[in-house]
Amino acid sequence: xxxxxxxxxxxxxxxxxxxxxxxxxxxxxxxxxxxxxxxxxxxxxxxxxxxxxxxxxxxxxxxxxxxxxxxxxxxxxxxxxxxxxxxxxxxxxxxxxxxxxxxxxxxxxxxxxxxxxxxxxxxxxxxxxxxxxxxxxxxxxxxxxxxxxxxxxxxxxxxxxxxxxxxxxxxxxxxxxxxxxxxxxxxxxxxxxxxxxxxxxxxxxxxxxxxxxxxxxxxxxxxxxxxxxxxxxxxxxxxxxxxxxxxxxxxxxxxxxxx
Amino acid sequence: xxxxxxxxxxxxxxxxxxxxxxxxxxxxxxxxxxxxxxxxxxxxxxxxxxxxxxxxxxxxxxxxxxxxxxxxxxxxxxxxxxxxxxxxxxxxxxxxxxxxxxxxxxxxxxxxxxxxxxxxxxxxxxxxxxxxxxxxxxxxxxxxxxxxxxxxxxxxxxxxxxxxxxxxxxxxxxxxxxxxxxxxxxxxxxxxxxxxxxxxxxxxxxxxxxxxxxxxxxxxxxxxxxxxxxxxxxxxxxxxxxxxxxxxxxxxxxxxxxxxxxxxxxxxxxxxxxxxxxxxxxxxxxxxxxxxxxxxxxxxxxxxxxxxxxxxxxxxxxxxxxxxxxxxxxxxxxxxxxxxxxxx
Numbered sequence: 001x002x003x004x005x006x007x008x009x010x011x012x013x014x015x016x017x018x019x020x021x022x023x024x025x026x027x028x029x030x031x032x033x034x035x036x037x038x039x040x041x042x043x044x045x046x047x048x049x050x051x052x053x054x055x056x057x058x059x060x061x062x063x064x065x066x067x068x069x070x071x072x073x074x075x076x077x078x079x080x081x082x083x084x085x086x087x088x089x090x091x092x093x094x095x096x097x098x099x100x101x102x103x104x105x106x107x108x109x110x111x112x113x114x115x116x117x118x119x120x121x122x123x124x125x126x127x128x129x130x131x132x133x134x135x136x137x138x139x140x141x142x143x144x145x146x147x148x149x150x151x152x153x154x155x156x157x158x159x160x161x162x163x164x165x166x167x168x169x170x171x172x173x174x175x176x177x178x179x180x181x182x183x184x185x186x187x188x189x190x191x192x193x194x195x196x197x198x199x200x201x202x203x204x205x206x207x208x209x210x211x212x213x214x215x216x217x218x219x220x221x222x223x224x225x226x227x228x229x230x231x232x233x234x235x236x237x238x239x240x241x242x243x244x245x246x247x248x249x250x251x252x253x254x255x256x257x258x259x
Numbered sequence: 260x261x262x263x264x265x266x267x268x269x270x271x272x273x274x275x276x277x278x279x280x281x282x283x284x285x286x287x288x289x290x291x292x293x294x295x296x297x298x299x300x301x302x303x304x305x306x307x308x309x310x311x312x313x314x315x316x317x318x319x320x321x322x323x324x325x326x327x328x329x330x331x332x333x334x335x336x337x338x339x340x341x342x343x344x345x346x347x348x349x350x351x352x353x354x355x356x357x358x359x360x361x362x363x364x365x366x367x368x369x370x371x372x373x374x375x376x377x378x379x380x381x382x383x384x385x386x387x388x389x390x391x392x393x394x395x396x397x398x399x400x401x402x403x404x405x406x407x408x409x410x411x412x413x414x415x416x417x418x419x420x421x422x423x424x425x426x427x428x429x430x431x432x433x434x435x436x437x438x439x440x441x442x443x444x445x446x447x448x449x450x451x452x453x454x455x456x457x458x459x460x461x462x463x464x465x466x467x468x469x470x471x472x473x474x475x476x477x478x479x480x481x482x483x484x485x486x487x488x489x490x491x492x493x494x495x496x497x498x499x500x501x502x503x504x505x506x507x508x509x510x511x512x513x514x515x516x517x518x519x520x521x522x523x524x525x526x527x528x529x530x531x532x533x534x535x536x537x538x539x540x541x542x543x544x545x546x547x548x549x550x551x552x553x554x555x556x557x558x559x560x561x562x563x564x565x566x567x568x569x570x571x572x573x574x575x576x577x578x579x580x581x582x583x584x585x586x587x588x589x590x591x592x593x594x595x596x597x598x599x600x601x602x603x
């Protein structure tokens with residue numbers, strides 16, 4: 001529904017002067033970044049450009065050495081990935097952080113299970129039926145039909161697993177979903193499925209922040225592109241009209257193709 | 260390897276897409292829910308007819324239930340631990356120390372019933388020590404509980420001055436010897452009732468509570484559990500505490516049965532029978548898969564084997580060999596089951 005945000009709208013997430021150093025090594029230096037509702041923001045850069053460190057700061061996995069984070073206008077900090085999740089920032093990790101031997105429903109609701117009272121007020125038991133139903137509903141919102149969500153995740157395809165991981169973000173009603181290489185190690189068909197999942201998140205007005213080495217994915221999905229180089233943000237521009245080749249060129253040279 | 264056939268299969272089932280046909284899924288569900296129950300039934304029937312129809316009598320079944328009870332209680336605690344992907348090798352030694360504590364406390368004049376809480380607390384304490392070292396010290400469960408297997412055995416011997424403690428007037432002897440009449444002619448040993456109660460409570464915790472699903476989550480993927488906000492250390496501490504507490508209960512049951520405890524001999528290699536019961540019951544060593552009912556069936560299979568082989572006059576030596584082979588067979592079965600259900 002929403003197109004690329006402009007300066008006329010309030011940013012959902014706002015970074016100011018973010019820096020991160022590990023001892024003498026500077027991984028991120030003085031990054032300002034605003035993310036607007038409905039955006040798909042691609043963060044690109046070579047290995048060691050600082051994008052992983054930046055993502056870790058945004059996901060709560062690491063605290064920044066310098067700078068401030070504002071979420072919906074209010075200054076905040078993320079004490080852990082779980083703390084970030086509670087504040088509406090979900091991260092979908094490269095290895096998905098799913099438990100393959102557990103059921104789909106148990107994975108979607110992990111750490112935030114649904115319960116119902118059992119006669120006595122103080123005693124609550126798991127509501128497995130509702131978890132199974134709601135997990136199916138979340139997946140359906142992502143256009144993934146799985147009839148029996150009590151089956152283990154292990155039997156699912158790569159694309160379906162991504163859908164389960166994204167369903168977990170939906171369960172927390174995360175406004176910002178960070179995805180680290182979501183299509184790495186996936187086949188052509190499954191990649192198409194995951195790209196579709198990301199479009200659905202965008203159409204629900206959620207922000208997707210994407211790290212990808214796949215320039216075709218970035219060109220197809222992103223509304224805005226940020227290029228990192230030696231820890232600094234060197235390019236921040238709308239993605240409209242960019243080809244995969246343009247993107248590759250920008251990453252290598254660190255210069256905007258329009259200039 | 261087995262992944263190679265999944266694209267074709269999932270294409271055949273677009274809605275499910277799990278790489279399995281509906282029939283295979285159904286089959287697997289049946290196999291998983293029934294588990295080793297058919298093996299138990301076949302063994303019981305076979306022993307009955309091979310042993311001149313002496314096995315399936317009310318009296319003998321009551322003996323089997325009694326023989327299975329302590330192992331069932333230890334196996335229940337072991338199920339909690341193995342579901343998190345851990346192991347507790349110390350339960351036999353903890354049982355011995357708890358039984359010693361029970362006997363020592365039972366000799367306090369007028370306060371003999373204190374033996375029961377003394378044993379339970381002893382078990383709980385050792386369980387918390389194991390759990391603390393594993394949860395906070397980040398030490399491997401195998402190493403920690405291997406250490407406590409040895410250390411607690413020594414403590415159990417120390418407690419009784421390396422001798423057997425008797426109490427012919429044990430105030431809680433009924434726990435080990437009473438039977439409860441259910442129907443005319445049908446009575447259940449108190450020990451078996453306790454074991455059944457432990458299984459029912461364990462089932463409730465594991466299947467119906469948030470705590471239970473977190474135990475599975477920790478065993479399923481510890482990193483994912485932590486990222487989801489589950490306090491993994493609490494879960495680890497809990498499961499080892501439960502295993503210790505139930506080993507303490509096993510100590511009470513054993514002391515009550517024997518009116519005596521010996522720090523050296525009591526509970527030797529009980530941990531192996533408990534682990535065998537859990538694995539026979541389909542709980543996987545990798546964590547996150549398994550059920551408490553399976554453990555009950557596993558413990559009953561072990562008891563039926565012992566009782567049945569004795570009934571047939573099979574020598575002690577051959578009983579060891581047969582039981583060992585059954586355990587290996589069960590672990591092999593576990594491997595096959597895993598290959599089928601969880602392709603990670």
